[in-house]
Amino acid sequence: MTPVVVWFRRDLRLHDNPALAAAAKSGRPVVPLFVLDEESRGVRSLGGASRWWLHQSLRALAGDLVGLGLSLRLRRGSASEVLPEVVRETGAGRVAWNRCYEPASVARDTKVETKLRAAGVEVESYAASLLMEPGKVLTGQKAPYKVFTPFWKRLRELYRMPAPHPAPREPAPGPAVASDRLDDWGLQPTAPDWAGGLRETWEGGEAAARRRLADFMADGVERYGIDRDRPDLPGSSRLSPHLHWGEIGPHQVWRAAAPLIEADAPGESGPEALLRELAWRDFSHHLLADSPHMETDNWRTAFDRFPWRDDPKALAAWQEGRTGYPIVDAGMRELWHTGWMHNRVRMIAASFLTKDLLVHWRHGERWFWDTLVDADLANNVANWQWVAGSGADAQPFFRIFNPVRQAAKFDPAGAYVRRWVPEIAHLPDRWLHQPWEAPLNVLSEAGIELGRDYPPPIVDHAAARHRALQAYEKMRRP
DNA sequence: TTTTGAGTTGTTCGA
DNA sequence: GTCGAACAACTCAAA
Numbered sequence A: 001m002t003p004v005v006v007w008f009r010r011d012l013r014l015h016d017n018p019a020l021a022a023a024a025k026s027g028r029p030v031v032p033l034f035v036l037d038e039e040s041r042g043v044r045s046l047g048g049a050s051r052w053w054l055h056q057s058l059r060a061l062a063g064d065l066v067g068l069g070l071s072l073r074l075r076r077g078s079a080s081e082v083l084p085e086v087v088r089e090t091g092a093g094r095v096a097w098n099r100c101y102e103p104a105s106v107a108r109d110t111k112v113e114t115k116l117r118a119a120g121v122e123v124e125s126y127a128a129s130l131l132m133e134p135g136k137v138l139t140g141q142k143a144p145y146k147v148f149t150p151f152w153k154r155l156r157e158l159y160r161m162p163a164p165h166p167a168p169r170e171p172a173p174g175p176a177v178a179s180d181r182l183d184d185w186g187l188q189p190t191a192p193d194w195a196g197g198l199r200e201t202w203e204g205g206e207a208a209a210r211r212r213l214a215d216f217m218a219d220g221v222e223r224y225g226i227d228r229d230r231p232d233l234p235g236s237s238r239l240s241p242h243l244h245w246g247e248i249g250p251h252q253v254w255r256a257a258a259p260l261i262e263a264d265a266p267g268e269s270g271p272e273a274l275l276r277e278l279a280w281r282d283f284s285h286h287l288l289a290d291s292p293h294m295e296t297d298n299w300r301t302a303f304d305r306f307p308w309r310d311d312p313k314a315l316a317a318w319q320e321g322r323t324g325y326p327i328v329d330a331g332m333r334e335l336w337h338t339g340w341m342h343n344r345v346r347m348i349a350a351s352f353l354t355k356d357l358l359v360h361w362r363h364g365e366r367w368f369w370d371t372l373v374d375a376d377l378a379n380n381v382a383n384w385q386w387v388a389g390s391g392a393d394a395q396p397f398f399r400i401f402n403p404v405r406q407a408a409k410f411d412p413a414g415a416y417v418r419r420w421v422p423e424i425a426h427l428p429d430r431w432l433h434q435p436w437e438a439p440l441n442v443l444s445e446a447g448i449e450l451g452r453d454y455p456p457p458i459v460d461h462a463a464a465r466h467r468a469l470q471a472y473e474k475m476r477r478p
Numbered sequence B: 001t002t003t004t005g006a007g008t009t010g011t012t013c014g015a
Numbered sequence C: 001g002t003c004g005a006a007c008a009a010c011t012c013a014a015a
Helices: A018-025 A048-067 A079-090 A103-118 A148-158 A196-201 A206-218 A221-227 A240-244 A250-260 A270-290 A301-305 A312-319 A326-338 A343-356 A361-371 A377-388 A403-410 A415-420 A440-445 A461-476
Strands: A004-008 A030-036 A073-076 A094-098 A122-126
Touching: A004 A018, A004 A079, A018 A030, A018 A094, A018 A122, A030 A048, A030 A079, A048 A196, A048 A206, A048 A361, A073 A079, A079 A103, A103 A122, A103 A270, A148 A270, A196 A326, A206 A240, A206 A250, A221 A250, A221 A270, A250 A270, A270 A377, A301 A461, A312 A326, A312 A343, A312 A361, A326 A343, A326 A361, A326 A403, A326 A415, A343 A361, A343 A377, A343 A403, A343 A461, A361 A377
Parallel strands: A004 A030, A004 A094, A030 A073, A094 A122
Antiparallel strands: none
């Protein structure tokens, strides 16, 4: 029997990996392959934090495959060139992969498939990365949902938990064709090495992902409904980067969480809230698949008239965490240091950029893309557009987050701000989230001079809110 | 086709 | 401090 190439992409795991399971079951010799494709048209280059994560994840995957007697092959280049090459070199008669759903990935995969089939190679693809594939959750009018709640209701009705695929046992190894060395890909930063904070915070790879899920199910998910909004508490699942790279799949999370839901418990339980967040991930992917233009353009075209401001200095202050609003700065610094930001704070920071500063959501989206370890195209653009008001199911524009009120509500004792903005840590709680309001003697007792140790606010929120509402009005009635 | 109810995550104001 | 209403209209999804 000819070998089968298993093309890994966003499914860097051995468990519950249908393409790998099917390849192993076929009895053919297996050639596991990863292609670093930065050439296919429309496929975005990875951000810095994503590249770092990918390095860890591939190293882990390669190690796990060695345990099965397989050797992960690494190649670089356009997938539609590389796949046929590897097929020729190995003499493979079949290629298997799990499907991706971003529009540019779909186009690339179609091209690869066409080329392989033309060369007489079988192609098998599988669903593995979403709960439901785009196009499978539709309204009564057979149209994709544009509002989350009915989408979620329908998904719950339609979803059938698939039987898990165990990790394969001793598949036959395929021929050892040439492979790049992972270290030569330069995915990790060297000069300067800015990844110290990432290394302290994260461990990539399937084993770490499985541990994270198990730990969270044992301790955390019960309080998830309440604590996930609190950046000062460890309430988040922190599964997002693992899910992005498929070190763990959404069905595995569902299988773990669904049995913990108590049927007659009042309100939404922690496990239920987790499934709902998983469904948001699906919703974003379905939206992007249906509206490919939303990667760069407003989903609501009315926002094409919105009077965004071009303000590189404000953008830089936001990126560097020196807006003078402690909760915003804490978030931006957490992001820079760890490659991750608490979801509540993402909303606050995004609202601040788009509404207080009136900077186009695209700039924020690009910054997150580069700095987040969980950077995911569909989630990133859908959530930025949601906050900006230009997206599906967006909040009414007049819902403008007040960074002081949000901070008081979700970081009540200031532990989060004190951790990430240590220069103001000695301020009493009352002034911590609004140091510009503190009396001079309070500031000096805390060892702070505004403008020297910590910036004054770059905009006055009340005035900025008013300006944003006017801009919105201008868009609606030009 | 028309109608109806509802829409992740908020803020401000005035009683 | 706490509560409810207003904020503005529009679009979506299902009956």
